[in-house]
Amino acid sequence: MQTSTSIQNQVLPRLKDLSPKLRSAAEFVLAHPDEIATRTLRQVAKAAGLTPPTFSRLARALDCDTYDDLREICRHELKRRNQMLADKAQTLLDMSSKKSPADRSGVFFLQARSALDNIHGLMESVDLMKLEETAEALAHARKVLLLGTTSSLALINYFSCMAEMAFDNWQVAGANGAMWATQLSKLKSSDVVFVVSLAPHGNLPINSMQVARDAGAKIIAVTDNREAPFMEMVHTCFIVEAQSPQFFPSHVVPLLLIEGLMGMVVRRAGQQAASSIRATEQTAYQLKEYWMDP
16 A cells, blocks of 8 residues: 555545544544544544544555554655645645535534544643643733734734733734834743744744743744644643644644633733723723614
């Protein structure tokens, strides 16, 4: 069997012929090739809510001699992660071309199931102690500097939007025309740098983390890549699932993580944060920034 084939090419042509249980296993493989590549069969089965023999049967149904052959295909799939987004888009088009027009909307449900699997993975694997320690660090930092580029910038801006209602010491690097260098040059050891970086990684946050480390700031990162180029620079890292059948990584789990963290941070900040949120809200109504019933 050739291991150079993609996991999509191995699974998709056979998907419609699988039993419901094997189809569930196949969809898990499509959404989480990294799980198959890096975890034991028992761990994979538990994460998928299926039995180990189901995945062994799936491997044979996919014309693999053994489950290890399926795992080897997924290992090669990990090497494809750095492919250009345009290549992934082409894979998506190839998936659609193999279906009838009535079935092409199935990619929507595949995307939804992938997001649910990613969330389930977070619930199963998240380190609660690490979350507690991160919330403490963010709540008591002298300054919190948020770093993000490309699609991760949307998550960073949302994190900042929540934080600014409760705190006055959170900043987004480069916001409102500010130079990254200006903000980074003022970092101290009592500061926290929070980074969201999904593959493909932006270069500016990586270089900025080096500056932050030299300043002694605590660096906290959220990424979907165990081999991210900044792993040695961070103090705390949350590795989340961002698998998606479409051309862009899914942002559902990183979004869930930062929303949960913000709730934890506000609780630690106590009444002062609550008062700030209340004052912000009252001022927004006074300025008629919020719509009100006449």
